[in-house]
Structure formats: structure tokens, C-alpha cells
Amino acid sequence: MEAILLSDLILPRLVPDSGESLQNQIAQCIQRCVLDGLLKVGHRMPSTRALASQLKVSRITVLRVYERLTSEGYLSASVGSGTYVADTFAQRGPRERPTPTATGISRRGAQIVSSTQGLVQLEGAFVPGVADISQFPFHVWQRLQNRYLRKEFNMLTGYGAGGGYMPLRRALASYLRISRGVQCEPEQVIITAGTHQSLDLCARMLTDHGGTAATEDPCHWGIPTVLRAAGLEVLACKLDDEGVVLDEATLAASPKLLVATPSHQYPSGTVMSLKRRTELLRLAHERDFWILEDDYDSEFHYDERPLPSLQGLDTHGRVLYMGTFSKVLYPGLRMSYVVVPPALADAFATSLAQLFRPGQITTHAAMADFITSGHFAAHVRTMRGVYAERRATLLDSFSRHLGRAATLSGGRAGLHLQCHFDPALDVGALVAEGAALKLSLRELQYYQIEAGQPNGLVLGYGGVPTEQINEKVALLAQCHERLMG
Numbered sequence: 436m437e438a439i440l441l442s443d444l445i446l447p448r449l450v451p452d453s454g455e456s457l458q459n460q461i462a463q464c465i466q467r468c469v470l471d472g473l474l475k476v477g478h479r480m481p482s483t484r485a486l487a488s489q490l491k492v493s494r495i496t497v498l499r500v501y502e503r504l505t506s507e508g509y510l511s512a513s514v515g516s517g518t519y520v521a522d523t524f525a526q527r528g529p530r531e532r533p534t535p536t537a538t539g540i541s542r543r544g545a546q547i548v549s550s551t552q553g554l555v556q557l558e559g560a561f562v563p564g565v566a567d568i569s570q571f572p573f574h575v576w577q578r579l580q581n582r583y584l585r586k587e588f589n590m591l592t593g594y595g596a597g598g599g600y601m602p603l604r605r606a607l608a609s610y611l612r613i614s615r616g617v618q619c620e621p622e623q624v625i626i627t628a629g630t631h632q633s634l635d636l637c638a639r640m641l642t643d644h645g646g647t648a649a650t651e652d653p654c655h656w657g658i659p660t661v662l663r664a665a666g667l668e669v670l671a672c673k674l675d676d677e678g679v680v681l682d683e684a685t686l687a688a689s690p691k692l693l694v695a696t697p698s699h700q701y702p703s704g705t706v707m708s709l710k711r712r713t714e715l716l717r718l719a720h721e722r723d724f725w726i727l728e729d730d731y732d733s734e735f736h737y738d739e740r741p742l743p744s745l746q747g748l749d750t751h752g753r754v755l756y757m758g759t760f761s762k763v764l765y766p767g768l769r770m771s772y773v774v775v776p777p778a779l780a781d782a783f784a785t786s787l788a789q790l791f792r793p794g795q796i797t798t799h800a801a802m803a804d805f806i807t808s809g810h811f812a813a814h815v816r817t818m819r820g821v822y823a824e825r826r827a828t829l830l831d832s833f834s835r836h837l838g839r840a841a842t843l844s845g846g847r848a849g850l851h852l853q854c855h856f857d858p859a860l861d862v863g864a865l866v867a868e869g870a871a872l873k874l875s876l877r878e879l880q881y882y883q884i885e886a887g888q889p890n891g892l893v894l895g896y897g898g899v900p901t902e903q904i905n906e907k908v909a910l911l912a913q914c915h916e917r918l919m920g
Contacts, residue, residue, distance in 0.1 A: 439489055441465075441474075441480070441481055441486060441489075442486065442489035442490050444464065444468055444473065445461060445464045445465070445490060446490065448460070448464045449461070449464070449490075457492055457496060458496050458499055458500055458503075461490065461492070461496070461497070461500045462500045462503055462504060465500065465504060465509070465510075466504065466507075466509055469509050469520055474520045475520060476520055476521070476522045477519055477520060477522075478519065478520040479517050479518070479519055480501070480510065480517065480518040480519065480520065482517075483497040483498045483501060501518055505518070508521055509521055543663070543664055543666070546660070546663050546664070547660060547663075547664055559873060559874070559875040559898075559899075560873075560874055560875065560898075560899045560903065560904070560907040561851075561874065561875065561876065561877075561892075561894040561895050561896060561899060561907065562875045562877070562895045562898060563702065563850070563851040563877055563893045563894065563895035564761075564762065564766075564850060564851065564895055564897070565766070565850070565895055565897050565898035566761070566762055566763065566764070566765060566766065566818070566850065566897050566898065567818070567821065567822075567897055567898050567900075568764075568765045570814075570817060570818065570821065571764060571765060571814065572810060572814060575805070575810055576764075576801065576805065579801040579804045579805055580797065580798065580801040582801070582804075583797040583800045583801060584797060588797065588800070591796040591797045591800055592796070592797065593794075593796070594788075594792050594793065594794055595626075595788075595793040595794055595795075595796045595799070596784075596788070597784030597785050597787055597788040598622070598624070598625050598626065598780075598783070598784035598787060599624070599625060599626025599627075599772075599787075599793060599799060600626065600796050600799035600800055600803065601621065602800065602803040602807075603626060603799045603800070603802055603803040603806075604621040604622070604624040604626065605621040605803075606802075606803045606806040606807050607621075607624050607626075607772055607806070608620060608621045608623070608624050608774075610806055610811070611624075611744075611756075611758070611774065614733075614734075615730065615733060615743060615744045615747070615756075616743030616744055616747035617744050617746050617747055617756055617774055618746065618747055618749075619746075619756075619774045620777070622777075622780045622784075623774050623775055623776070623777060623780045624772055624773075624774055625772060625773050625774075625775060625780075625783050625784060625787055626770065626771075626772050626793070626799060627770075627771045627772060627773060627787070627791075627793075628769045628770065628771070628791065628793070628795075629759070629761070629769045629770070629771050630657075630729065630731065630757055630759050630761075630771045631657055631661050632771070632791065633757045633771050633772070633773040634657075634658065634661045634662070634694070634727065634757070635661050635664070635665060636773065636783065636786065636787060636790070636791075637692070637725070637727055637755055637757075637773065638661065638662055638665035638667060638692065639665060639786070639790070640779070640782065640783060640786055641691060641692060641725050642665070642667055642691045642692060644665075644666035644667075645666060645667075645668075646666075646667050646668070646690075646691050647667060647668045647669075647670060647688050647689065647690045647691065648662045648667045648668070648669055648670070648690055648691065648692040648693070648694065649669075649670040649671075649672050649681070649685055649688075649690040649692065649693045649694070650662070650669060650670070650671070650672065650693070650694040650695070650884070651671075651672055651674060651679045651694070651695060651696065651700060651701075652671035652672060652673060652674070652883060652884040652885055653674075653701075653702060653703070653879060653882035653883045653884070654694070654696070654701060654882060654884070655696075655701050655702075655729075655731075655882065656881055656882055658694050658729075659884055662692075662694070667692075669884065670685050670688055670690055671884035671885045672685055672693075674700065674703060674705060676705065677705075677707060677708040677710065677711040678695070678697060678700065678705055678706075678707030678708060678711045678712075679693075679695050679697075679700075679707070679711075679715075681693070681715070681718060686718070686722060689722070689724075690724055691724050691725065692724060692725050692726075692727060693715070693719070693724060693725070693726050693727070694727045694729060695707070695715070695726060695727070695728060695729070695745075696728075696729045696730075696731065697711075697712060697715075697728060697730075697742075697744075697745045698730050698733045698742065698744065698745075698848070699731075699732060699733065699736075699847070699848040699849045701729070701731065701849075701882075702851060702853050702879070702882050702893040703844060703853050704844055704847065704848070704849065704851075704852070704853060706742065706847065706848075707742075707745070709742065712742070712745050712748055713748070715745070716745070716748060716749055716750075716751070716753065716754070719751070719753040719754070720751040720753055724753070725753055725754075725755060726745065726749075726753055726754045726755070727754075727755050727757060728744060728745045728746055728754050728755065728756045728757065729757045730744060730756060730757065730758050731757075731758070731759055731762060732762045732848065732849045732850060733758075733848070734762070734763055734815045734818075734819070735762070735815075735818070735819055735822050735848055735849055735850060736819075736847065736848040737819075737822075737823045737826060737847060737848065744756060746774065752776035752777070752778060753776075754776075755773055755774065755775050755776070755779075756773065756774040757771065757772070757773045757774075758771060758772050758773075758774075759771040759772075760802070762850060762897075763811070763814065763815060763818070764814075768798075770795075770798065770799075770802065821901075822850060822896070822897060824901055825896045825897070825899065825901050825904060826852070826896060828896075828901055828904045828905065829843075829852065829894070829896045829904050829908065830843060830852075832904055832905045832908035832909070833854075833908055836908050836909050836911075836912035837908070837911075837912050837915065840856065840857065840915060840919070841854050841855065841856055841915075842854070842855045842856075850895055850896065850897035851893055851894060851895040851896065851897070852893075852894050852896070853879065853891060853892075853893055853894075854891050854892045854893075854894055855879075855890070855891040856890060856891055856892075856915070857919070858890060859919075860890065860915070860918060860919060861918060862878050862879075862880075862890045862891065862892065863878065864918055865892075865911075865914055865915060865918055866878055866892075868914035868917065868918065869910070869911060869914050872910045872913075872914065874907060874910060874911060874914075876892050876894075876911075877892060877893045877894075877895075878890075878891075878892060878893075879891040879892060879893055881893075
């Protein structure tokens with residue numbers, strides 16, 4: 436099978452009458468496939484006999500190709516094991532991520548490909564928003580999924596009904612009513628493929644192209660990207676100690692949407708006061724705009740029980756509540772939800788089916804069982820203790836290694852802290868210094884819509900083992916000391 440696939444890559448590139456030997460042509464084809472990433476590092480190459488048979492050349496030709504590419508570092512041979520694709524990039528040093536470029540794309544497309552903040556390194560210390568999957572009960576999850584991958588459940592392998600799998604919507608409605616004070620019935624819960632899709636669906640359904648949306652500044656990098664991709668102008672709203680501020684200039688622009696994170700502002704960690712929540716709900720009703728409440732990590736709180744959801748206080752049906760499983764289970768699951776007011780439920784369910792043709796219903800069924808059988812709540816309790824310990828360790832390490840050189844905020848909930856430094860510090864240089872020590876540091880400016888706010892970092896601790904935190908903070912402190920002299 437491997438020989439057939441590789442020959443399909445090589446044969447169209449061979450030119451028998453070119454005057455160049457087949458050996459050279461085959462070697463150049465394999466070399467190009469390695470460099471382009473079509474043949475991944477560690478990929479086992481087919482035997483010389485099998486590949487020669489598929490290419491209809493002599494075995495000695497393929498044998499000499501393998502010997503040549505091995506000597507040049509593209510392949511590596513192991514006696515008794517086989518021939519594998521070598522890590523040529525490790526030999527030549529790290530690659531820089533290319534800046535996406537394209538010709539002929541729209542202005543909207545250019546905005547999307549220029550917003551690559553979320554596409555940098557996704558693991559290590561201290562990537563924000565990354566959960567620790569090492570303690571996830573995969574054995575339970577696999578058993579629940581396998582149950583629905585049998586023939587008697589083949590009705591779940593087609594497209595999903597509008598809104599998602601109803602048993603999952605029932606389980607979520609019950610969970611949200613108890614844990615977050617959300618007022619909802621199962622029909623109001625719309626299952627989506629990630630928060631970006633939830634946000635995109637809300638923007639399409641509640642605004643017209645060319646309209647205006649407001650969001651907190653700073654905020655998650657994906658929010659302005661998705662809103663602009665939906666054809667909206669984005670207004671940046673400042674923050675104070677009570678949460679997002681809607682000033683007269685913002686209200687005068689008549690935004691149709693406000694995206695907010697009242698329970699744990701991203702990334703500052705501010706918890707919106709009850710007074711500010713009441714004020715926002717009043718303005719939404721009087722000025723006729725919708726509030727998208729992103730409650731992205733409310734399961735993880737440490738100092739005290741958080742305020743109930745903003746949606747639970749809404750008496751006029753102006754709040755849409757968004758949540759996700761990415762922070763609790765694992766990000767690649769790509770399963771989120773949005774709770775819409777009753778008057779919008781049918782329209783949203785229909786539009787979800789029209790635009791995105793939802794599927795993965797067997798996974799929805801497994802998730803419904805995971806919640807109703809108590810595994811979800813048990814996992815949340817376990818991870819809340821793990822993350823609380825990591826948060827405490829991070830705070831203690833910063834105090835010992837950096838002292839007054841850094842100020843941390845946002846420690847009451849979530850999986851990250853916001854860190855501010857002296858304005859004289861070149862944070863970009865700090866990020867570069869940290870990268871050389873395998874620290875993945877995110878600048879606060881990547882989350883800012885408008886420049887001019889304090890410099891700093893957003894530090895995620897969810898995916899960093901507790902025993903490694905002190906060592907990583909010590910490395911960060913060394914970088915800081917070198918830069919500050």
C-alpha cells in the first residue's frame with residue numbers, strides 16, 4: 436500500500452526522454468516530497484523491491500536512490516527495521532512560520548490571513564487557554580463513543596437535526612441551569628463546532644453586512660477576526676475595575692452586538708460587577724442590541740463561587756450565552772454551544788442546518804452520556820483542584836523570582852494570568868529570549884484591538900505540569916534580568 440501511494444507521487448513527475456537518469460529523477464521527487472512535507476518525518480518508506488515494482492524500474496535503481504538520500508540526510512536507515520524519512524529541518528535549524536500571502540483574495544480574506552495570533556505554538560509553558568489532557572478519562576470516553584459506533588446506531592451517522600442531538604441539548608440545559616443559573620429549555624440550546632462557529636452564527640443571524648459590533652479591548656484574538664469576516668465594523672470598548680464600559684461614543688454608533696466575558700474577562704480576569712451587569716442589560720433593552728456572553732471557562736473558579744451568568748439575570752431576552760467543552764475536555768473536540776432566547780430558537784436551529792450541515796452526532800451522543808452519568812462533573816472537580824494548585828504555584832514562583840518586577844492579575848478563575856511589566860521593558864525581546872529557552876510567551880498586544888495599552892504577557896498554566904512551573908518561571912526571570920540589566 437505504501438509503495439502504491441509513493442509511486443502515485445513519483446510517476447507523474449518522471450520524464451523518460453528528458454535526458455536525465457531515472458535515478459536522479461526519482462531521488463529529486465522524493466527529496467521534494469520530504470521538503471514540502473508530503474512525506475512526514477518518521478514516515479516509513481516502502482521496501483526497495485516494492486517501490487521498484489510499482490515504478491517499473493530495476494531494484495538497484497531504487498536501492499541507489501535510497502543510499503543517496505540517506506547520505507544527504509533526507510532518509511535514515513535502520514538495520515532490520517527499514518528506511519524512514521529523516522528530520523531534515525532539525526539538521527538545518529528551526530523554520531520560521533511564513534507570513535500568509537495570496538493574490539486575488541478579497542479585503543475580508545486579507546484581514547483573515549493577517550490575523551495569525553492564534554496560529555503560533557499551541558503547547559508548552561506558558562500557552563494560554565490550553566487544558567491538561569493527561570488526566571482526561573479517555574478510557575471512559577472511548578467506551579462511550581464505541582457504544583454508538585455499532586450498526587444499531589447507524590441512524591446517528593448522517594446529518595444532524597437543526598440545533599444538535601436532543602439528548603445532549605437536554606443534558607446541557609439541566610447542567611447550565613444548576614451550575615450557571617442559565618434560564619433555558621433544551622430547544623434553546625444550539626450545539627456548534629466550536630466557539631468561533633457560535634460567534635459566526637450569531638453575527639450572521641443578528642446583524643446585516645456593514646453593521647457594527649462592539650467587544651472588549653483587550654479580548655480573545657478570534658473575536659474581532661470572526662466579526663470582521665462576517666462583514667461587521669468592530670468597536671473597541673475599554674475596561675475598568677467593574678468590567679466593560681459602553682461610553683456615549685460607542686452607543687452613538689448603534690452596535691447590534693456586544694461580545695463580553697462577564698464572569699472572567701479575557702484576558703484581564705476582571706469579574707463584572709452586579710451593578711455593571713444590570714446596567715448592560717438595561718442598555719441592551721433600551722438601545723436594542725444583543726449581548727453575546729462568552730462564558731468560556733466558568734467551570735474553573737478558585738477563591739469564591741462566581742456570580743451567576745448574565746443570561747440568568749436577563750428579563751428581556753437580549754442575552755445569548757456561549758460555552759465550550761474545549762477548556763474542560765480537550766480543544767480538538769470542537770464542540771461548543773450557544774443558548775439563545777426562546778424567540779430565536781427555531782431560526783437558529785434552521786440556520787445552523789442550512790449553513791453548516793452539522794454532523795458528528797455519535798460524538799454528541801457520547802457527550803450526552805458523559806454528562807448524565809456524572810463523568811463530566813467528576814472531571815471538572817478533579818481538574819479544578821489541579822489548576823488551583825498550578826495557579827498557586829505560579830503566583831508563588833513569580834513572587835520569589837520576579838518580585839515587584841511583574842504584576843499578576845486575574846487569578847480568581849480560569850487557566851491563565853495576565854502579567855504586566857515596567858513600561859521600559861521590551862516585551863517583544865522578552866518573548867524572543869523566552870523562545871530560545873522553549874518558553875511560549877504571548878504578548879498582551881496580540882489581544883488588543885487598539886494600541887497604547889500596558890505592555891505585558893498572557894500566561895497560561897493549564898497545560899504546564901505543576902512540578903515544571905517553578906523551573907519555567909526561573910527561566911523567564913533570567914530573560915527579564917538580562918533585558919533589564
